[in-house]
Amino acid sequence: MSLTPVIEMKGISKAFSGNRVLDQVDFQLLRGEIHALMGENGAGKSTLIKILTGIYERDAGRVFIKGNEVHFKNPKEAEQMGIAVIHQELNIIPYLTVYENMFLGKELTVGRFGITRDKEMKKKTKEYLDRLGIEIDPNTEAGNLSVGQQQMIEIARAVAANTEVLIMDEPTAALTDREIEALFKVIASLKKQGVGIVYISHRMEEIFQICDRISVLRDGQFIDSKEVAKTNFDEIVKLMVGRQLGERFPERNTKIGQERFKVENLTSKGSFENINFSVHQGEIVGVAGLMGAGRSEIMQAIFGYRSLDGGKMFIDGKEVTIKSPYAAIKAGIAFVTEDRKSQGLILDLSVRENLSITTLDKISNKSLISTKTEVSLVDEMIEKLHVKTSGREISVKSLSGGNQQKIVIGKWLGIDPKILILDEPTRGVDVGAKKEIYQLMNDLTKQGVSIIMVSSELPEILGMSDRVLVIHEGKLANVLNKSEATQENIMQSATGGNH
Known part of the structure; x- marks a missing residue:
């Protein structure tokens, strides 16, 4: 790692409609350094990166690349200076091959008619992939690759463009453990080659595993930079939230009541089979397993979003038939999906409209909505969930x-659910908001709500669950009580080991 800054940002400020989102922020990236950019949601991380890459115009401040001052007008100019971004939403064209994606917009051609030199592009793609230790056939259609493999293609494309700075935004959010391991090897390889990496993630464990330095933003201001080797989890959390967060997970002392929900031999061919479990009143049952094991598919079937080929469901001892989400809601089941943007929210609607959309029966007389009732319900939910918003009429996408995650959860609380299914409830959520969501879960269970929580984060599974179901290749591999649930036991069952 060189001590020469490849990027230096000084006194960066930015405001939107009079609301200052960055205030005199400094940031520095060294050559061959993996530098974590951290802060709660809304701290200003994304805005800082968008200014660096020419998406936003800065109001004040200076940007230097390798000591030379720059002023990018668009992302293309930043790319030409060796800066690439791997976004959470990948820019892969699924119906093109790997090599076609690699050279998209930069095709190698011959002759006046621009005939593509496919053989050469395939050869070069193979070379770039080999250089990073990535084993993917250049002829494979990109849509047939996993998310992790698609991400590798984006990284290889950046390397092909002689990238000197790689910005990675929540790169492991949708990856399996095996894909994360492969990604970290590629990142280590890039570091050895002198590439500087800006790493944005809410997963503390991986920050401390792979990063050299951490810079923290809070409320649009630069707070501090720390060498990873000289700091710890608690210190970084305090810098991020401006206070001691205490224990990561609130104490679970809820009294667990009678059996509330039970499934017997749930089967959906090709996805899962013979799933049996129960959830009691006031209980949190965690659902662990590798990505693709069938966890989300089981939850979708319970909610009537996916058809079943067999099995029974019982609520309070009575068999129920659920063939649609509407039937699930009527039965008292709420479902917070893992993809809040495409499945949990209507992004163009307001906070008010998103929060009240599941409670139209409550706030209307079948034809007209009572504005007074709606506003009362929405304001109560905003206060209860500590939603940071400038008003109920603001667009939820802002x-x-x-x-946003609090809004997704809040819209379901309005139906007073008996059973709340949470699929990856804190994905992409900062450490302060996570704690608030965990506390909300605790409060709901004290009211007798039964919670089923799917999570890929083992600390979350261990910290919040009263019991843990482990799914392996569409089958229930193990059921662990709190004393049996350890990372080792869960991973052994999740990977098909003996139990």
């Missing part, structure tokens, strides 16, 4: 990820 909120930070953590506040």
